[in-house]
Amino acid sequence: MTADQLWIASLALAALGLLVLAGRLLLRLHRAERTEQRVVQLLRQRETAAAVIQPFPMPGLQPLGTATPQTDQDAAQQVLERLKPPAWLETGLAKALFAQEDRKLMEQAGIEIGRGGLIFVASRTALCLLLPVLVLLVLQPQGMKAMFYAFAAFSLGLMLPKWILRSKATNRRKQVVEELPLFVDLLRLLQGVGLSIDQSLHILATEFGSVLRVLSAELGLANRLYSSGRTREQSLQRLAMLGADDDMSAVVNLLVQVDRHGGAVQEPLREFSLRLREKRQANFKEKIGTITVKMTGVMxxxxxxxLIVITAGPGFTAVIRSLSSIGGR
Structure with a gap:
């Protein structure tokens, strides 16, 4: 490959990197624009619904799409039944294979304890039994090596489901960290138009599932728990455990204090939003510094x-030609 070809390849790689960076920026701008349009649309719908006045209300009739209190209680009871661990998980073997730490990871991963616990225990049991047998049949070790391979396969079968569960929980917590600034801004916006905490959380849970994929589902669950009779603090306890840092817990504590004692929440949310942005900027700078150090080795x-070939190649070629001409004489 000549120097010109290397130079063209370097320029092509640089252009490809710039195109990838531009694509990511355009994707972020598109998502931000979609979110803004969604917020404006919801606020307009809210204003239109508030302006409509029912002239002759009929007793005993409800608007379309409005659930009865009995329906809300039944739905909340179903949520409580799903969150309650089944009785077989309290046995000795289930506690050994599905410890309290594993249950916490499963909650953070957004998996139901009943169905997810059954799959987790069954997968651990099957892998612990099948992997050692498979390793011994395939490798056919002898003596102490067979015991070592069997123990290693047993340990791998025991820990592999937990590693997968922890990875899923970690990814979901990172997603919560990404969604938290948008959640705070939307909550502050809804509070600014005069909605209560209950109305704001209900709108965030039902209307913003496309942009708040994790938080909207958790808010819907918290709203159903709150409608079943639990306090605001108890219903938001699961949400407070999702964040990878203390920011989510701080937002939950703020909502609990406002629900308990009342007061304006717009100014604290604005200050908290500014602090989140400053923290994200600091994290981005730290990541950029780390990437710079890593890219030094790559470069x-x-x-x-x-670069050595391009810059020093002609000189080396001239020296080799001169030496070859001297040797030829």
Missing amino acids: VLTLLPA
Whole structure:
């Protein structure tokens, strides 16, 4: 490959990197624009619904789409039944294979305890029994090596479901951290138009599922728990455990205090939103610094040889030609 070809390849790679970066920026702008349009549309619908006045209300009739109190109680009772762990999980074997830490990870991963616990215990049991047998049949070790391989396969079968569950919980907590600034801004916006805490949380849970994929589902669950008779603090306890840091817990504590004692929440939410943005900027700067250090090694391994060939190649070629001509004489 000549120097011109290397130079063209370097320019092509740089252009490809710029295109990828521009695509990511355009995708973020598109998502922000969609979110803004959604907020404006919901606020207009809210104003239109508030302006409509029912002239002759009929006793005993309800608007379309409005659930009865009995329906709300039944739905909340079903939620409580799903959250309650089944009785078989309290047995000795189930406690050994499905510890309290695993249950907490399953809650953070957004998996129901009943169905998810059954799959978790069954997968752990099957892997612990099948992996050692499979390893011994395939490798056919002898003596102490067979015992070592069997123990390693047993340990892998025991820990593999937990590693997968922890990875899913970690990814979901990172998603919560990404959604938290938008959640705070939307909550402050809904509070600014005169909605209560209950109305704001209900709208966030029902209307913003496309942008708040994790928080909207958890808010819907918290609203159903609150309608079943639990306090606001108890219903939001699961949500407070989702965040990878203390920011989600701080938002939950703020909502609980406002629900308990009342007061304006717009100014605290505005200050909290500013603090979240400053924290995200600091995290981005830290990531950029880490990427810069990592890219130094990549550039040394990839670009430095090409630069040496391009810059010093003609000189080396001239020296070799001169030496060959001297040797030829």
